[in-house]
Amino acid sequence: MRMVYLILAFALSSFLPSAHAADFGKVLGDVIKSTTAGGENKENAPDQAGRQSKKAFNLQAPSRTEEIQLGREITGNLLGAAPLVNDAALQKYVNQVGRWVANQSERSDLPWHFGVIETEGINAFAAPGGYVIVTKGLYRRLENEAQLAGVLAHEIAHVVRSHHLKIMQKTQLLDLGADFLGKQLGKNEQLIQKIIGSGAEICARSLDKSAEFEADRMGVTLTVRSGYEPYGLPEVLQAIGQTAKDDDGVSLLFKTHPHPDDRLRQLDGAIGSRLDGIKDGKTLAKRFYRLKSR
Amino acid sequence: MNACRFWLLLLILLFLPAVASAAEKGNALKDDILRAEPYSDAEKTGDLQRGEKLEIIGKKGAWLHVKTAAAEGWTRLLSVKRGTAQSGSAIKGVLDVASGRAGTGKVVATTGVRGLNEEELKNARYNESAVKKMESYTQTVQQGRRFAHEGGLQAVQFDYLPEAGQEGEK
Numbered sequence: 172m173r174m175v176y177l178i179l180a181f182a183l184s185s186f187l188p189s190a191h192a193a194d195f196g197k198v199l200g201d202v203i204k205s206t207t208a209g210g211e212n213k214e215n216a217p218d219q220a221g222r223q224s225k226k227a228f229n230l231q232a233p234s235r236t237e238e239i240q241l242g243r244e245i246t247g248n249l250l251g252a253a254p255l256v257n258d259a260a261l262q263k264y265v266n267q268v269g270r271w272v273a274n275q276s277e278r279s280d281l282p283w284h285f286g287v288i289e290t291e292g293i294n295a296f297a298a299p300g301g302y303v304i305v306t307k308g309l310y311r312r313l314e315n316e317a318q319l320a321g322v323l324a325h326e327i328a329h330v331v332r333s334h335h336l337k338i339m340q341k342t343q344l345l346d347l348g349a350d351f352l353g354k355q356l357g358k359n360e361q362l363i364q365k366i367i368g369s370g371a372e373i374c375a376r377s378l379d380k381s382a383e384f385e386a387d388r389m390g391v392t393l394t395v396r397s398g399y400e401p402y403g404l405p406e407v408l409q410a411i412g413q414t415a416k417d418d419d420g421v422s423l424l425f426k427t428h429p430h431p432d433d434r435l436r437q438l439d440g441a442i443g444s445r446l447d448g449i450k451d452g453k454t455l456a457k458r459f460y461r462l463k464s465r
Numbered sequence: 466m467n468a469c470r471f472w473l474l475l476l477i478l479l480f481l482p483a484v485a486s487a488a489e490k491g492n493a494l495k496d497d498i499l500r501a502e503p504y505s506d507a508e509k510t511g512d513l514q515r516g517e518k519l520e521i522i523g524k525k526g527a528w529l530h531v532k533t534a535a536a537e538g539w540t541r542l543l544s545v546k547r548g549t550a551q552s553g554s555a556i557k558g559v560l561d562v563a564s565g566r567a568g569t570g571k572v573v574a575t576t577g578v579r580g581l582n583e584e585e586l587k588n589a590r591y592n593e594s595a596v597k598k599m600e601s602y603t604q605t606v607q608q609g610r611r612f613a614h615e616g617g618l619q620a621v622q623f624d625y626l627p628e629a630g631q632e633g634e635k
Contacts, residue, residue, distance in 0.1 A: 243596060244591070246596055246599065247591040247592055247593060247595065247596040248586075248589045248590070248591050248592075249586070249589060250592045250595035250596060250599065251589035251590040251591055251592040251595070252581055252585050252586050252588075252589035253581055253585075254592075254595055255595060255598055255599055259602070262599070262602040263602050263604075265602075266602045266603060266604045267604055267608070267609065267612040268612075269604075270603075270604035270605070270606070270608065270609030270612070271609040271610065271612055271613045271618070273609070274606055274609050274610065274620075275620060279606060282600075282603055283603070283604075284599055284600050284602070284603050285599075285602070286599040286602070290580060290581050291576065291578035291579070291580065292576075292578065292579065292580015292581050293576065293580065294580060294581070302599075306580070306581075308576065308578060308580065316616070368587075369587050369588075370586055370587045370588050370589035370590070371586040371587075371589045372583065372586050372587040374586050375583040375586045375587075384628075385628075388625065388626040388627075388628070389625055389626075391626060392623060392624070392625045392626050395621055395623045396620060396621050396622070396623050397613070397618060397620065397621075398613065398618035398619045398620060398621055399618065400526060401527065402526070402527055402542055405542065405543060406542075409546070409547050410547075412546070412547075413547065413548070414575065414576060415575055418575050418576050418577075419576070419578065419579045419580055420575075420576030420577070420578045420579070420580050421576065421580065422580060422582075423580055423581060423582060423583070424580075432494075432546065435494070435543060435546075436494065437629060438543060439494070439495075439541075439543035439544070439629075440629025440630065441626045441627065441628060441629045442543065442626060444505055445626060446527055447504075447505055447527075449621070449623075450526075451619075452526070453616065453617060453618060455616050455618075458616055
């Protein structure tokens with residue numbers, strides 16, 4: 172019995188947390204290879220001196236431009252997996268709602284971009300620099316503008332708090348690899364590719380549970396600040412929570428996020444009676460843009 | 466006149482299923498109080514016990530009007546786990562009733578579709594023209610403000626919600 176636990180523990184430890192480490196380990200390997208291949212010796216390993224040299228791309232403290240560049244690359248890859256829904260009115264509408272909600276955040280300076288992609292799976296993604304993507308499957312489930320605002324606000328919160336950037340930074344490779352890889356290649360594009368891995372796999376990575384709960388709390392807050400009915404996001408979570416866990420339409424979402432029921436419970440604890448004073452929030456169901464196709 | 470009545474009847478018939486499906490099932494996520502009106506200081510009409518089955522008969526802002534076996538009243542939206550398909554999906558509701566699933570409290574909706582999987586994400590190839598297209602819809606701060614104004618939205622001062630149990634009452 173104990174053995175089973177041991178094996179299980181081992182299996183878990185070797186699969187779950189190291190998934191990221193493995194990716195970055197591979198990248199690190201590539202980085203080292205590319206440095207040593209050029210006839211460089213060990214003195215070119217990332218040391219203090221190396222860090223102080225001119226940086227091509229600094230992920231530990233990226234500039235606004237670098238952050239946008241990184242997010243743009245990730246978004247381009249994601250759009251390679253599923254194209255934008257070919258409906259200009261829809262895309263414009265989502266940008267209008269998103270822009271207004273983002274205005275209420277600390278990062279209203281970013282050139283926020285929003286998009287709906289052509290997949291029936293239920294999910295939403297955020298990338299550094301203000302890129303936010305919602306799937307058509309999720310959009311289809313929304314009933315009014317307050318709910319859309321709630322979903323976008325959750326993603327905006329991820330960007331504002333740099334949740335995805337932090338995950339990349341955590342591995343340390345970024346600073347390390349970025350510094351001397353930048354010197355070697357001098358090309359930000361190649362460097363970014365190393366950082367984000369292949370394709371849009373970074374979009375399938377999980378954040379800490381606490382980051383998701385934080386984004387939910389901030390999402391509700393931003394919805395309130397924007398003048399909407401505060402319960403847009405919780406309502407969407409309630410609807411998604413009714414979907415079976417093994418349903419393919421939500422499998423990636425459920426794999427990378429805490430269960431909607433847990434998220435609702437956390438939100439309930441955080442909200443308590445704090446929203447009792449919010450009376451004039453709007454749902455704007457009439458203005459909500461409905462999809463043309465079923 | 467008759468034509469008018471006909472259209473009215475048709476309208477009523479069209480909206481009837483939506484009204485019927487509003488009587489959604491659910492259960493209580495936690496112990497809470499049922500109140501006569503959707504306000505925290507309204508008179509108490511009964512108790513809600515965690516796990517208790519209920520029927521949702523109305524909604525107003527953050528409050529749900531529910532009916533349990535013993536009582537009826539308003540309770541907070543987040544105290545309830547909704548147990549059937551999303552409201553508005555009248556057909557699904559009807560199907561649930563027809564298949565006898567509606568009363569089990571274990572009804573789960575299915576999407577019946579395939580979402581993006583990890584493999585597809587990993588193999589995705591960068592698409593520059595798609596990013597450009599997405600960026601072409603970008604709105605400015607001012608455009609966002611104008612859009613909000615058109616909808617009658619007004620910015621509200623409100624602090625970020627703290628983590629549960631971090632200061633203040635629960």
